[in-house]
Amino acid sequence: MRILRRRSPEQQGRHTPNLWPVWLVAPVSLILVALLAYGLYHGVDAFLTAENPGKKPVSGQDNIKVTVTALTLVGAVLAGLYAYRKQLLDEGSSHRADAMQLAERYTKAAEQLGHEQAAVRLAGVYAMARLADDWQEQRQVCVNVLCAYLRMPYETDTGSEGYMKGEREVRLTIIRTIRDHLQDPTSATSWCGRDLDFTGAVLDGGDFENAKFTGGLVTFTRAKFTGGLVTFTHADFTGGTVDFNGADFTGGTVDFSRARFTGGTVDFSRARFTGGTVDFSVTDFSGGIVAFNQARFSGGTVDFRDAKFFSGMVLFHFAALDGGRVTFDGAQLSGSTVSFFGAILSDGMVALENVLISDGALRLDNVLISDGTVSFIGAALSGGTVTFADTTLSGGTLDFENTTLADGTLTFDGATLPGSGTTVDANNILIHAACAIEWGPLPTIPVNQP
Incomplete structure (x- = not known):
């Protein structure tokens, strides 16, 4: 009967090297040592004889002493190499044990996340x-798992068949956990700069207050904001990208109030606003870009009330406003660009009321205004530029009531009024001689202040 020898399973990762059998290594080692000793003995004899020409011949005892000393040194080196090899093997065993323990923890945590009970x-x-805190090499993987949980189907209707009791609290806890790891970029357990993927997630709340977005990609692409409060209040955006491209805002509030933008990008391009509020009130813009390019507004509000724009850009290029409200009430524009280039305003309002423009540029170039209102009520232009270049005014209202044009440039150069229907309210407008104005097709309003 043949007895099949069982092969030991292959070890994964770092492993002990294959060793030669002792019955082979021992005689080979003895032969090599004997040859080394023989060579050393005769080599030492020749060396010592050469060093003592014409003198008494070197005794065999002296040769043996030198040979033994040399062999001892060789043995010490070999012992050191053996000890070093043994240390490497011990470290390898420790690494394998740690890796196995971390893998077991990962498996257990993943199983818990899939459990039926909240x-x-x-x-x-x-x-x-x-x-994730303990396993730096796979920290991004652990973060990805938590983000993937939020991307799973989520039913917010308590009366629906797919509703899971306690699920909202689990999701809010994940977001709070991520936020807690975005507070200090210098921390050894910080997740700042890591990618956070919430693509397509359904969000009815979440807290990112005081988070530091210093790099990486945070994506809410095609996410659905259906209610509740998702807050980024007091957050710092100094690098990387927060991407809301194609997101749906049907209710609730996304709150960036008192956030600080010193770099990076927050991108709402192609987002759809049918309800709810995106709040940038009392926010500081000293760099970076906030983009609503090709976004669609049919309801809801985007609020930049009392924001301060010192540099950077806020862009609404080719956005469509057929409802809702975009407001800059009380904002200060002193070194930035706010641009609605190519936007279509067929309803709703762009409110620039009580805005102070002392530098930078407010551009409404190539805009089609067929209805709705662009309001400058109470605004003050003391520098910078406001342009309606090549804009088409075929309806709606331009409201300059109580506006002060003290300095800077206001131009409607290239604008058209096809079929009229546009209302221009200039009640109590104050125009200083220092302000350069090109009224284009609009009725000229004379300077009424020295």
Whole structure:
């Protein structure tokens, strides 16, 4: 009967090297040592004889002493190499044990996240976050798992068949956990600069207050904001990108109030606003870009009330406003660009009321205004530029009531009024001689202040 020899399973990762059998290594080693000793003995004899020409011949005892000393040194070196090899093997075993333990923790946390009971899923959230802190090499993987959970189908209607009790709290906990790891970029367990992928997630709340976005990509592409409050208040945006491209805002509030933009990009391009509010009130813009390019507004509000624009850009290029409100009430524009180039205003309002423009540019170039209102009520232009170049005014209202044009440039150069129907309200407008104005097709309003 043949006895099949079982092969040991291959070890994964770092492993102990294959060793030669002792019955082969021992005689080979003895032969090599004997040859080395023989060579050393005769070599030492020849060396010592050459060093002592014409003198008494070197005794065999002296040769043996030198040979033994040399062999001892060789043995010490070999012992050191053996000890070093043994240390490497011990470290390899330790690494394998650590890797196995981390892998087991990962598997357990992932199983908890898939459990039916919300309490167990919550435990899985905390377990995965702790694992991310301990496992730096796979930290992004652990973060990806938590983000993937938020991308899973989520039913917010308590009366729906797919509704899961406690699921909202699990999701809010994940977001709070991510926020807690975005507070200090210098922390050893910081997740700042990591990619956070919420693509297509359904969000009815979440807290990113005081988060530091210093790099990486945070994406809410095609996410659905259906209600509740998602807050980025007091957050710092100094690099990277926060991407809301194609997101749906049907209710609730996304709050960036008192946030600081010193770099990076927040991108709402192609987003759809049918309800709810995106709030940038009292926000500081000293760099970076906020883009609403090709966004669609049929309801809801985007609010830049009392924001301060010192540099950077806010762009509404080719946006469509057929409802809703974009407001800059009380904002200060002193070194930035706000541009609605190519936008279509067929309803709703762009409110620039009580805006102070002392530098920078407010551009409404190539805009089609067929209805709705662009309001400058109470605004003050003391520098910078406001342009309606090549804009088509075929309806709606331009309201300059109580506006002060003290300095800078206001131009409607190239604008057209096909079929009229546009209302221009210039009640109590104050125009200083220092302000350069090109009224284009609009009725000229004479200077009424020295």
